[in-house]
Amino acid sequence: MPDKKTGEIASSADPLSIQVYGGTETEILKSLKSLMSQDEEIQSNQTWVNVGALRRLAFLFEGGVESAGGLIGLAVMFILLGVVLIAFAIWQIFIFFIVIAALTSFSGGAALKYLKCTYLTVPAHSLTADNLAVFFEEQLSFGRFATLSEGLDFSEQPELVRKSGRATRIFRLGIHMALAVATLLLLFELVGYFVFGDWITETSFLILHGIAFLLGIAIMDAGVILRHSLVTQGE
Secondary structure, eight states: OOOTTTOBOOGGGOSEEEEEESSOHHHHHHHHHTTSOTTOOOEEEEESSOHHHHHHHHHHTTTHHHHSOSHHHHHHHHHHHHHHHHHHHHIIIIIIHHHHHHHHHHTTTGGGGGGOEEEEEEOGGGSBHHHHHHHHHHHHHTTOEEEEOTTSOGGGSOHHHHHHHHHHHHHHHHHHHHHHHHHHHHHHHHHHHHHHSSOOOOHHHHHHHHHHHHHHHHHHHHHHHHHHHHHHHHO
């Protein structure tokens, strides 16, 4: 819980990690620095690459070099790593951007904000609960999505931070679901083509994936609506 006397966020949340979807890194840093002491250090980076997926891929090869067991094993590991990275690049370019383009048309452009995620890490003691709420309020007012990183106890945060985090997670979940559906559809179609020599065109199969994709859109839009309602309530 934030300290009742100082308003500082509990040290158990140290360091404090924040994710902001939309906006430029410079704009977001300027907003955050205005609420902190000048001598406090902020770690930040902005990327359009799906960092979460990349980290999961890295986990598959964790300890691979140590356990390769010789030059042959090491060569095989690097070949597999290369194949996985190439597959990831193809997915990132074709599936990811095509799906985001489709979602953008169903979200009034909000899905584009997912492409620009700024990761911020600050010492927990550098922000009071009130200042954290002010930062989140500013991000929401600029049409951005802001949340604390997964693993933090949202129940200990200001109400606006909790609600903003909920809206952002719902928005992100919808996009992830749409991406998963599109990825599975592509994999099934490729398996059907290379194993059975033809694309899968059964109506029920395509309808099922279409419904799942639309569900992802609905979840994403729910997050957009929740974010908009927070801005409206603050006006």
